[in-house]
Amino acid sequence: MLGPGCALRSSCLPLLCACTLLLLPPVAPVSLPTPKPQERAKLLLVSFDGFRWDYLDRVPTPNFHALMKEGVQVEQVENIYITKTFPNHHSLVTGLYAETHGIVANEMYDPSLNLSFSMETDSMYDSRWWDQAVPLWVTVQKAGGRSGAAMWPGSDVKIRGAYPDRYLPYNASVSFETRVQRVIEWFAAPRDEAVDFAVLYWEEPDESGHLLGPESPLMDEVIADIDEKLGFLRNELRKAGLYEEVNLIVTSDHGMMQLSTEKIIELDEYVGRDLYTWIDKSPVVGIIPNEGKLDDVYNKLKDANPYMAVYKKEDIPAHYHYQHNIRIMPVLLEAQEGWTIVQNRTAPFMLGNHGYNNSLRSMHPVFVARGPAFRQDFVQPSMQSVDLYPLMCHILSIRPAPNNGSLMRVKALLSQEPCPPAPSVPPRIPQYSYAPVIGSMISIVMVVGFLIFYIREVTVKQLPTLPRGSREMSQPLLQEDMNLHFLETHRGFVSVRHI
Ligand SMILES: *[C@@H]1O[C@H](CO)[C@@H](O)[C@H](O)[C@H]1NC(C)=O
Ligand SMILES: *[C@@H]1O[C@H](CO)[C@@H](O)[C@H](O)[C@H]1NC(C)=O
Ligand SMILES: *[C@@H]1O[C@H](CO)[C@@H](O)[C@H](O)[C@H]1NC(C)=O
Ligand SMILES: *[C@@H]1O[C@H](CO)[C@@H](O)[C@H](O)[C@H]1NC(C)=O
Numbered sequence: 001m002l003g004p005g006c007a008l009r010s011s012c013l014p015l016l017c018a019c020t021l022l023l024l025p026p027v028a029p030v031s032l033p034t035p036k037p038q039e040r041a042k043l044l045l046v047s048f049d050g051f052r053w054d055y056l057d058r059v060p061t062p063n064f065h066a067l068m069k070e071g072v073q074v075e076q077v078e079n080i081y082i083t084k085t086f087p088n089h090h091s092l093v094t095g096l097y098a099e100t101h102g103i104v105a106n107e108m109y110d111p112s113l114n115l116s117f118s119m120e121t122d123s124m125y126d127s128r129w130w131d132q133a134v135p136l137w138v139t140v141q142k143a144g145g146r147s148g149a150a151m152w153p154g155s156d157v158k159i160r161g162a163y164p165d166r167y168l169p170y171n172a173s174v175s176f177e178t179r180v181q182r183v184i185e186w187f188a189a190p191r192d193e194a195v196d197f198a199v200l201y202w203e204e205p206d207e208s209g210h211l212l213g214p215e216s217p218l219m220d221e222v223i224a225d226i227d228e229k230l231g232f233l234r235n236e237l238r239k240a241g242l243y244e245e246v247n248l249i250v251t252s253d254h255g256m257m258q259l260s261t262e263k264i265i266e267l268d269e270y271v272g273r274d275l276y277t278w279i280d281k282s283p284v285v286g287i288i289p290n291e292g293k294l295d296d297v298y299n300k301l302k303d304a305n306p307y308m309a310v311y312k313k314e315d316i317p318a319h320y321h322y323q324h325n326i327r328i329m330p331v332l333l334e335a336q337e338g339w340t341i342v343q344n345r346t347a348p349f350m351l352g353n354h355g356y357n358n359s360l361r362s363m364h365p366v367f368v369a370r371g372p373a374f375r376q377d378f379v380q381p382s383m384q385s386v387d388l389y390p391l392m393c394h395i396l397s398i399r400p401a402p403n404n405g406s407l408m409r410v411k412a413l414l415s416q417e418p419c420p421p422a423p424s425v426p427p428r429i430p431q432y433s434y435a436p437v438i439g440s441m442i443s444i445v446m447v448v449g450f451l452i453f454y455i456r457e458v459t460v461k462q463l464p465t466l467p468r469g470s471r472e473m474s475q476p477l478l479q480e481d482m483n484l485h486f487l488e489t490h491r492g493f494v495s496v497r498h499i
């Protein structure tokens, strides 16, 4: 069930009511807030693939800057390892590291399925690759809401038995403008058909970044064009009357690093191709040594090149959270920033790439957001990209699935402070919240309880001759007196004291 404020927020009310009422005179009339039908929050998540965080200030980007002024910006978003497209897009919508959501690379092999995955083939439509985690669009639908998706990686795959309610099958030839128009239609549909949550993906500036290299002056134009595309989106939202209502998050999966033909690592120089199978692409290459050749291959590569780190799976640094999955290969080769791993130099070469250490600033994506859920003109220095998932769940009032993010780390971005986490809250909040009523009832019980205690104290003190142990005798007396005192309290405590 969707609505403003989270299940957590409404669970705060009883406490708040109880505390407030205890401060009031005990006889003050209790005013119950009237439950009102909940407005569903709307959220649009946009990814411009490969939009590095600092592209914002490289050329004038008036639309990005308008969003920052109207909303929030996070300067350094640490994304997840490996800093590739599919793993990171899936982390944005699951809040999980790649080792847990299972989309560990753009090219994968799963030994238990004996299947290969490539984002460039139909292999990616096999649901078995995606069933290790539940993306937010599915969770929204299972909670009674509606989702839409325009070309987001994995959003046209059946995951846990569901597609988004509205989605576009992946087709790189469909223009950005067409994608935007579809998404706007989904949000603007009649109330009982409109989507609450949508994801929108665009391939640039990643493609140009690979081709030209991020340092190319030609990238300026590409970045300016992305800003114009954001301007188109803002305008379409305005035209549909959705601009003030829809929470808009604009981010990316990763940054981009300049490469050089001087920085090439050729594996053929160190180890024969007949000893291993190459699975993923540079700069983080998973390989499977042939049966019985693990140590041989590892030893040949381990100190082969100062610009390449070589890990056995069990030695992959813990801070990568990239180890505990059958799809992570027995040996991982990692190039240093700016370096490229190939077998030999006939391999196609790119001028820009990503995938490196996720702590590197060159790998970090842009992050701006605006809308009713967000503060205005606010900059936060850093966040983890896995924190976006609990943030989005909070905005949509969805109970998050277990994840690696933290709402507390990003709560400063919100216009309203979220409640502290309360793990025992029920998964769904009712259409009408009974929390205030229950809260008030608890407080009435507490007030009455307090009065009984107080009167009992007073009465006992005034009956010094009553035998303490004799309940049979004291009970009726107390009850009589209590009624008397209870009436007296209606005139205030002073009169009680004077009895
Ligand atoms: C894995 O699949 C390939 C065909 O794609 C087949 O040749 C091979 O025998 C299979 N391996 C195992 C262990 O089943
Ligand atoms: C992809 O989109 C283009 C442009 O809209 C269209 O011409 C083409 O038929 C589409 N391809 C598929 C496979 O639907
Ligand atoms: C480089 O690799 C390609 C296959 O990727 C192969 O055809 C070619 O012979 C290799 N060149 C050298 C010099 O080893
Ligand atoms: C990744 O980069 C961070 C920051 O530079 C560094 O502390 C860490 O050691 C790097 N990890 C590896 C495995 O190189």
Ligand SMILES: *[C@@H]1O[C@H](CO)[C@@H](O)[C@H](O)[C@H]1NC(C)=O
Pocket: 096, 097, 100, 321, 402, 403, 404
């Ligand atoms: C990430 O979250 C999942 C789900 O709660 C959990 O199983 C996993 O251990 C977490 N990973 C880390 C590194 O904490």
Ligand SMILES: [Zn+2]
Pocket: 050, 085, 206, 207, 210, 354
């Ligand atoms: Zn890319």
